[in-house]
Amino acid sequence: MRGVFASVPQEMLDAARVDGCSWWESFWQIMVPMGASGLAAAGTLVFLNAWNEFIFALTMNNWTDEARTLTVGIQLLQGQWQHWDYGVLFSSVMLSFLPVIILFLLLQRTFMRGLTAGAVKG
Secondary structure, three states: OHHHHHOOOHHHHHHHHHOOOOHHHHHHHHHHHHOHHHHHHHHHHHHHHHHOOOHHHHHHOOOOOOOOOHHHHHHHHHHHOOOOOHHHHHHHHHHHHHHHHHHHHHHHHHHHHHHHHOOOOO
16 A cells, blocks of 8 residues: 555645645545555455455354354355255355455456556656
8 A cells, every 4th residue: 555655646745735735634635536446456355355264263253153254154064964065065155255256346447456556666
């Protein structure tokens, strides 16, 4: 995110200060809109990291079935039958991918722009 916010021209921030904006106002009115693509990319990566977290959810939340995450629930399907029911397993895994796919499709253009926003200095 440092690279994204460093790419905002200093002249725009100086112009906002001349117009009477405080530091906080210039951050919200200039920096955040210009860095929206980088924020979307970082937010998507943080969401994917939290969504795919398995070990933490398995070890810290083992009290109730209602509070378990989807990935832990899929793992615990193993003990439900004498053998693996691959149809149920595959359909539950595909349903767990659905929110990630929808999020990526909605933010694809912004995500790709944000990945390269802070990479080039110039």
